[in-house]
Amino acid sequence: MGNTLKKIFIALASIFLVFSVQTYAAENIPKINFVGIDHSPLIEGDKESFLFTSKGYDKVQYRAFLYTESKNEWKQIMPWTNAVDSSIPYKFSYDTPFESGKYKLSVWVKRSGAKGINSNKNGDYDSYYVAELNCVKETEADRVRADGDMIPEKDTYKVGEKVVVNGVDNLRGRKGPYTFRLHIFDANEGKWIMDKDTYR
CATH class of the missing domain: 2.60.40.10 (Immunoglobulins)
Known part of the structure; x- marks a missing residue:
């Protein structure tokens, strides 16, 4: 009886271990x-x-x-x-x-x-x-097209600091002056922070 219980316990422990490893692996896939x-x-x-x-x-x-x-x-x-x-x-x-x-x-x-x-x-x-x-196709001459990088006032900002953008490189189409809205992707949270204010 003791040997039988021991074998059952070992078998269950093995199944649990295999299941745990598979679950752990599945949860840690990028x-x-x-x-x-x-x-x-x-x-x-x-x-x-x-x-x-x-x-x-x-x-x-x-x-x-x-x-x-x-x-x-x-x-x-x-x-x-x-x-x-x-x-x-x-x-x-x-x-x-x-x-x-x-x-x-x-x-x-x-x-x-x-x-x-x-x-x-x-x-x-x-x-x-x-x-x-x-x-x-480029058919709308009146449309603003951006094919360049944003021009920030500086590369690094501290939390709470105002972000200043001085335009975008290589704007084509309709002539300026231009106004902008800035949306930021929070990589840590995996979500967008949307600018809900008007263009400025």
Whole structure:
């Protein structure tokens, strides 16, 4: 009787241990929680930059593919990155000008230095996110188009300090003066802080 109980206890402990390890692993897989673009609208001939963050694991690697609907073709546009902090936005600049049409961006993420838990013909990954892009022809001469970086008064601000923006590089289309609204993505919380005031 004692041996039987001991065997049952060992079997149950083993099942619990396996279940716990699998649950722990599933909860610690990185997932993309933000994909941003550098500027919008995306006009024919523009280049674009993308920003990624993820949650669920501290150090991660990213990889990206672009699907061109007119060619029915996926291609890798960014190989696996080096290890990066998942909560700090990672910026990737795609230097090929876009033609007008529809696209999909597939961003892969995996734990740094680890084999991904999923795989397909292109390799292994932990999870992925697909974003749709639409590149349009430049037909509206009266529309303001931004294809450059924001010009902040300085690079680093303290909590509670007023953020001052001195415009955006490479504005095209309608002539200024321009007014702006600033929205901020909080990478730690994984959410946007929206500017609800008027343009200024």
